[in-house]
Amino acid sequence: MSETLLINNRWQASGDGNTRPVINPAYNRPIRDIAEASAADIDAAVMAAQVAFPRWASTSGRERAALMHKAMDIFRAQYLDACARVLTQENGKPLNDSFKEVRYTADVIDFYADEARRITGSHFAGDMGASHSFVLKQPLGVVAAILPWNFPVDLLAWKIGPGLAAGCTFVVKPSEEAPLSVLLLVQAFLDAGLPEGVLNVVTGGGAVGAALVDHPGIDKVAFTGSVETGVKIAQTAAKTMKRTTLELGGSAPCIIFADADLEAAVKGALRRCYSHTGQICISVNRIFVQESIFEAYVERFRDLVTRLTIAADGLQEPNADMGPMINAAAVEKVRQHVQDATAQGGRVVMGGEVPQAEKFSTGGFYYAPTVIVDVTPEMRVMREETFGPVAPIAPFRTFDEAIQLANSTPYGLAAYVYTRSLDTAFHAARGLRCGGVGINVNDITDIRGPFGGMGLSGIGRELGEPGLESYLETKHIRLGYGPINGL
Numbered sequence: 001m002s003e004t005l006l007i008n009n010r011w012q013a014s015g016d017g018n019t020r021p022v023i024n025p026a027y028n029r030p031i032r033d034i035a036e037a038s039a040a041d042i043d044a045a046v047m048a049a050q051v052a053f054p055r056w057a058s059t060s061g062r063e064r065a066a067l068m069h070k071a072m073d074i075f076r077a078q079y080l081d082a083c084a085r086v087l088t089q090e091n092g093k094p095l096n097d098s099f100k101e102v103r104y105t106a107d108v109i110d111f112y113a114d115e116a117r118r119i120t121g122s123h124f125a126g127d128m129g130a131s132h133s134f135v136l137k138q139p140l141g142v143v144a145a146i147l148p149w150n151f152p153v154d155l156l157a158w159k160i161g162p163g164l165a166a167g168c169t170f171v172v173k174p175s176e177e178a179p180l181s182v183l184l185l186v187q188a189f190l191d192a193g194l195p196e197g198v199l200n201v202v203t204g205g206g207a208v209g210a211a212l213v214d215h216p217g218i219d220k221v222a223f224t225g226s227v228e229t230g231v232k233i234a235q236t237a238a239k240t241m242k243r244t245t246l247e248l249g250g251s252a253p254c255i256i257f258a259d260a261d262l263e264a265a266v267k268g269a270l271r272r273c274y275s276h277t278g279q280i281c282i283s284v285n286r287i288f289v290q291e292s293i294f295e296a297y298v299e300r301f302r303d304l305v306t307r308l309t310i311a312a313d314g315l316q317e318p319n320a321d322m323g324p325m326i327n328a329a330a331v332e333k334v335r336q337h338v339q340d341a342t343a344q345g346g347r348v349v350m351g352g353e354v355p356q357a358e359k360f361s362t363g364g365f366y367y368a369p370t371v372i373v374d375v376t377p378e379m380r381v382m383r384e385e386t387f388g389p390v391a392p393i394a395p396f397r398t399f400d401e402a403i404q405l406a407n408s409t410p411y412g413l414a415a416y417v418y419t420r421s422l423d424t425a426f427h428a429a430r431g432l433r434c435g436g437v438g439i440n441v442n443d444i445t446d447i448r449g450p451f452g453g454m455g456l457s458g459i460g461r462e463l464g465e466p467g468l469e470s471y472l473e474t475k476h477i478r479l480g481y482g483p484i485n486g487l
């Protein structure tokens with residue numbers, strides 16, 4: 001039942017028998033137990049990945065690509081449906097959003113499978129004497145992939161897609177809140193014939209992640225999660241110079257200039273505020289609207305919020321705009337942020353409470369979509385990651401003021417700009433301190449483009465070319481040669 005550790009292609013329970021339940025946030029009820037990996041299990045998983053590494057690293061890109069494509073064919077045919085359903089059960093997102101996530105997952109892995117065949121190096125004539133230089137790209141070793149609960153399957157693909165293509169081996173640590181969907185993705189690789197030890201899984205809580213980061217057999221930590229955990233990982237990894245990719249939290253601003261298409265700007269920000277109940281790293285956290293259209297914007301925004309649908313259970317209402325939050329602590333954090341805002345003069349014009357309808361008396365974790373005006377930069381909703389369905393909306397006068405307000409947090413993941421002026425768009429995009437800017441769009445993700453943060457939002461990039469590069473080491477080979485005999 002709790003055989004959720006994968007070591008050398010064998011599913012097994014924890015060596016010391018410890019387990020923990022995975023909770024369905026729509027009911028606050030356990031779905032099933034997972035193994036809590038012991039220190040010995042973690043050692044065994046890392047060892048398996050270390051032993052598998054040289055052989056996997058020396059397979060051809062063509063072989064790795066074929067296996068990854070086969071795994072995705074199997075995933076789509078046999079596991080995708082179940083994976084989406086269990087994802088909704090464990091993290092609450094409405095079923096259609098889960099399908100979106102798992103389909104994108106397969107796309108990302110197929111994309112990087114093709115890239116496996118394009119990893120090359122370079123060479124050049126030496127600068128000093130008779131020599132020639134070769135620059136090799138080699139897989140960097142054993143990777144610990146540590147995952148959050150909000151996009152567990154997709155964010156695993158962002159790591160094992162490029163990592164397996166590069167020739168790295170893995171120990172995966174899914175989030176204790178949402179590990180079950182991840183297991184189905186991994187199973188597709190086993191079915192496709194992935195060699196023993198290339199992909200290992202250790203389930204459990206934060207201590208399991210911390211032990212992996214500290215393990216001398218790990219060469220790189222690829223982490224997506226909170227800033228708090230990311231800082232701890234950076235500190236531990238630095239002790240042994242482990243490579244890190246840290247994709248952390250954000251507090252994305254959305255700037256609406258007066259010349260914007262108002263309807264598009266309302267709908268775009270609205271979806272990015274409340275999708276996955278605001279629990280997305282690139283969720284819109286702060287909306288800044290130019291003074292002359294402020295009233296009209298807020299009115300239309302409120303109007304559309306009243307039409308949002310909230311699923312008590314995302315399996316029952318697959319098309320809903322929002323579902324439950326992940327746990328009681330998440331709801332409590334939102335409650336505190338809203339309370340902090342109102343205590344400082346913020347005005348809640350929508351929501352600000354647990355939704356009242358009968359269908360929400362399931363024992364699950366809910367919070368109504370909330371809109372706050374009269375907000376100031378000192379409020380927690382304006383400077384921390386709320387990670388919930390809250391939209392604080394503030395007016396601004398000038399371009400400079402908007403950029404200054406947007407850049408006023410230590411985060412720097414995503415920002416959004418709505419304007420019809422190319423000049424405004426380009427100046428804003430250059431001036432915003434963040435890893436990705438969406439102009440007249442509410443998503444900064446594209447498989448071929450880099451994704452990642454500045455400041456507290458992290459280090460490194462996933463997706464695109466940098467996403468692959470971060471699983472490769474660069475080696476310079478300098479070959480000296482003598483004169484040609486007889487010349």
Ligand code: NAD
Binds near residue numbers: 150174206207233413
């Ligand atoms: P979290 O930091 O609580 O947990 C993430 C993972 O780290 C879990 O698997 C957890 O068990 C593990 N962990 C906990 N303590 C650890 C430690 N000391 N050492 C190693 N591992 C440890 O984050 P979460 O609540 O699962 O995810 C939500 C956060 O993730 C939000 O802040 C969100 O913004 C962020 N996020 C960022 C991105 C991005 O791409 N930048 C994407 C999605 C989510």
